[in-house]
Amino acid sequence: MLDQLLVHQVRRRVESSELPLSVEFWDGQKVGRTPAAVRVRLREARSLRAIANPSLGALARAYVEGQLDLEGDVHDILALGDRLCSAGDHKAESGVERWKWWRHTRSRDRRNIQYHYDVSNDFYGLWLDARRVYSCAYFRSPDMDLDAAQEAKLEHICRKLDLRPGERFLDIGCGWGGLLLHAAERHGVQGVGITLSDDQHRHVSDLIARSGLADRVEVRKMDYRDVPEHGGYDKIASVGMFEHVGRVNLVTYFDKINALLRPGGLVLNHGITAAAPGSAGLGSGIAEFINDYVFPGGELVHVSDVFRAAADSGLECLDAENLRPHYGKTLWHWVNRLEQHADVARRLIGEQKYRIWRIYMAGSAHAFECGWMELWQLLAGKAERGSQPNYPFTRDFMYGTR
Template sequence: MTDIAPTIASLFPDGLPLRLTAYDGSSAGPEDSPYTIELTSPRALSYLLTAPGDLGLGRAYVAGDIALHGAHPGNPYGPFSLLKDHTDFGIPRPSQVIELVRALGLRNLVPPAPPPQEHLPAWRHRLEGLRAVTQWSRHSQERDADAIHHHYDVSNAFYEYVLGPSMTYTCAVFPTEDATLEEAQENKYDLICRKLDLQPGQRLLDVGCGWGGMVRHAAKHYGVKALGVTLSRNQAEWATQEIKRQGLDDLAEVRFSDYRDVPEGDFDAVSSIGLTEHIGVANYPAYFGSLRDKLKPQGRLLNHCITRDDSTKSPKAGAFIDRYVFPDGELIGSGTIVREVENAGLEVQHHENIRIHYAKTLQGWSENLVENWDACVAETSEGTARVWGLYMVGSRIAFERNEIQLHHVLATKTDENGVSGYPLRPGFGV
């Protein structure tokens, strides 16, 4: 078996954008590239060949069979900004398969077991134990809980290292270019509170509340009685302790619960910050209908979620994101969000894109991961830390290139007389 790197390079129709070296001593790609990807073992080759595109590359990287030179594994922004959109070389032509077998050996075309960080794909969910279809149908409560557990119940300490003191895992809003990540997260929560026009004594429901940042901010700064719900037990336990530590337990509460199981109603406001991505597009009517039913007349809903740049693309995430980061996650254009909110009987009052803020947020998280790399690896594993490094820079690049966006949609439960409670001009600034 010889000349591994040139053979792999031949699969890239536009050529390799950086340097590639392999364990057989071969190399390919521009010699002056500041970044080099090294295939350190035959397993790396097998991953690339048996799952072409981002999944095979991700598997090899997470397993440690690919080494990066010129970039930190916690923030591989440079090399992956060059590789992005160049990894989908698809299924080799028959002539290429013959060439690969001759050059690389038949055994490298046998799929290795994926790294342990990989979540079960959908088809394995359906086959596993022949469980009841209703139990494991896409976005059933049981399956949603499983998907949330996979991503969010990693380790609270790990998230503290990556997210910083705010423990906020959603897009920040930077008031200035030089604002810190913590200042931007505080500013985001305050903006949402102002969009919802929260007043002392009102009641807020925050669905998919994470570690309770919105709940605590609304209670502390706006005197609101706030209830947050999350499907992550780790998040709920951490949030409850932090609420008590800050002396907010008379106003704030976080429950380990599905939003569909909240018995209370007549809330003045509902916030959904980063939950819609987990709902599934087919479930939007039921989702927004449920949130509408939780509101009192003239109440407000703020939906904050990642969206695609248009609604014609498939909502399904890429293979790496689906299996390693957000199982069953789906994204769609903001127009679809607006339509479904309106179809649920709510009146959309304001619609805002804050895409570039998420690129800056992800940059901050990547810097935190690099700064706390050893502690993050010790808390979880190097494979898990590599998943995060790769996923965050990939997402950052996608936001920078306008492939995905982040939208706020503000709506009111306008009453039967057409009274919305919304002022002539919004008071939160635009």
């Protein structure tokens, strides 16, 4: 009886809407427009709930669990899902959830990182650029390809840090080693990268051995809280990592960075933030879906919280840049590349994980384009005893030639 009521509710919703949508039920019955830009195939009765009373998170769950199929261009799917769920009306949950301390213990953080990153190096290699940079690219021109835009991002970070030959450089959350090796090869630093991912650690170790840089670069499987060289680094970068830190640990995180920096040193923190002040995460069930399927333990805070935590730790904020449109463009590149290699991806990681990454990255691209999330690069410095960070008076060193 309940199923029939939900079928009726779905029919009424689809027929009364002006959306370019068709829905096919598990018994072959269809409702909606023909042709339709987006076609939903319901595979079982329990998928009715995701359509009858939809949220973006519920639709994503049903898709990932194989309860329904989504056919059509992924741009159209996300745009239609947004309209169907009126997601823009509740894009962020209000209030700040105070997560318990145990959510970010060393062992839990290690498991969370390995869940997301130790999927398959070959899988990530299908759709990332040649250096496997898994963070927002920097498009100096609209027609720049992904590989060039990621090289531009790495150089943009190195210029902001004003890296110099012989400086000690720490890359927190070094990923597959793109920034670490770029900084060593192009700017002559003595580099250390840290990661909690087994796959990434093996990959970067192999890259260092093949590059002939073992005398100047090393990679460690290590939590950022356990890096021992206090006062040992001239420059530090953290790219796409601090989303894993947790709101309650932000000051601990910046305290550690401050302790690792030499007086006058610089840190660049590159990470995703919530667009809404006081946000507890994206609404419409998105935050819960991401936590359950993609980034367990991940949290987004507003950029003002990042500024405050850095300042509370004694770091002076020197420069900030929002790269929000760059990340939307980056993610669409990744989605397109993933879809082009869909068959290989499915063989490597299976149908469900393929669906997770496809809908997660497309949904994230849509969220950046809609302004629900932002990507901030925050440059800060360590000043002690009336001195100031080693930071030029103008930004010419970032954007000029040298």
